[in-house]
Amino acid sequence: MKGNHQQTAVDTDTTPQPKKRKNISTDQWTAIAFLVPSLVMIGVFVYGFISWTGYVSLSNWNTLAPDFSFAGLSNYIRLFGDFRFQSDLRNTLFFTVFFIVGVIILGLGIAILLDQKLRGEAFFRNVFLFPMALSFVVTGVIWQWLLNPSTGFNDFLAFFNIRPLWYTDTNILAGFQWGEIEFGIPVAIFAVVIAAVWQMTGFSLAMYLAGLRGIPDELREAARVDGASESQIYRKIVIPMLKPITFSVIIIMAHISLKIFDLVYAMTGPGANFVTDVPGLYMFETTFRGNFYAQGAAIAMIMLLFVAIFIVPYLWNSRRREN
Known part of the structure; x- marks a missing residue:
């Protein structure tokens, strides 16, 4: 009886036991040692410089x-209040809009065509992806020649008595006075948009093509059984399912367009009356040339x-x- 009483006392003991300290393993210390230099560099050269x-x-x-x-x-x-900076904001606005729209429309359109299992798909896919291997500087030099009013495309268009001024055009479409500038669509900015869209369409093409290949064929077959046409399948099923990809493309292309510098620097410079100028170019010239x-x-x-x-x-x- 006495033994049972002692056993019960032991079982009902609720005295908190000290927690065992977990020692950091060698692998964890190794991981920390590898991360610390990167974190320090990011802290100094990114957030510190900002x-x-x-x-x-x-x-x-x-x-x-x-x-x-x-x-x-x-x-x-x-x-x-500066004329040039106001021009830069106008140019950036329209460049961003036309650039994003062009990349999305062309990328999605070409992806849909390649998704039809056409013969030579791999060849055409590589052709459209090739411009992404070039830098914006190379792209700027190429398109500067192609869109030069005296050479390039204009040699061909001259047969039809057409000679666009391309990036040397100073006209503003649908312009009205706004602050110090004429607010409207700078005609010259379309030349820069063409070059930028040519280079970055391959990116949106790759993303859209991956998204199309990820859509189950069963969904399309079910829609066909219900009597939907191919255009209805793309409009009501396929394209809505690609919305996350479209959102990602918009964000990435907007990031590129808002800080664009090298393409404009190599292709047009500020342009006459700053019709192709952008904030990145203005910052470079203000800081490193104007001090x-x-x-x-x-x-x-x-x-x-x-x-x-x-x-x-x-x-x-x-x-x-x-x-």
């Missing part, structure tokens, strides 16, 4: 001699803000889907 650029944009450093005295938002206010470091930093921060407007919601939405 912070430094923001700090310089609020200073009076607009000469060769550093001047870090606080200037507030004066550099930003001066920019938004207006604070104003150049302000342009860079505005470009970063424009890119963040597209990228941050996309990353946030992707994170919510994963959770």
Whole structure:
């Protein structure tokens, strides 16, 4: 009886036991050791430099001699009242719109054609993907010659008595006075759009083609059994299912267009009356040729803000889907 009483006392003992400390394994320390240099480099050369650029944009450093005295938002206010920067915002707006629309329409259209199991599909797929292997500088030089008013395509169009000015055209379509500039569609920007779409259509083609190949054939067969035509199948089933891909293409192409520099620099430069100028080119010339470091930093921060407007919601939405 006494033994049973002692056994019960032992069983009902609720004294908290000390938790065992988990030691970090050698593999975990190795992983941390590999990650730390990358994290430090990112912290210094990405976020550190962004912070430094923001700090310089609020200073009076607009000469060769550093001047870090606080200037507030004066550099930003001066920019938004500047004729060239207003032209850059106009050009970027229309370039982004036409560039994204062109890449989506051509990429989706070609992907649908290649999805028909045509003979020589691999050859045509490589042809459309090839421009992505080139840099924007090479693309700019090629299209500068092709769209030169005195050579290139105009040698052929001359037989029809047509000679477009391409990127040298200073006309503004549907223009009206807005601030310091004539707000409308710069005709010259279409030349840059053509070159950019030619290079980046392969990217959207690859994404759309992968999406089309991922749609089960059973869905299409079921729609055909119900009497749907091929056009109805694509309009009401296939294309709606490609919306996530379209959203990704829009985000990536918007990111490229908002910070475009090398293509414009190699192909047209600012253009007459700044009809093909973009913020990236203005920032380069302001900072490294004009030595207006604070104003150049302000342009860079505005470009970063424009890119963040597209990228941050996309990353946030992707994170919510994963959770």
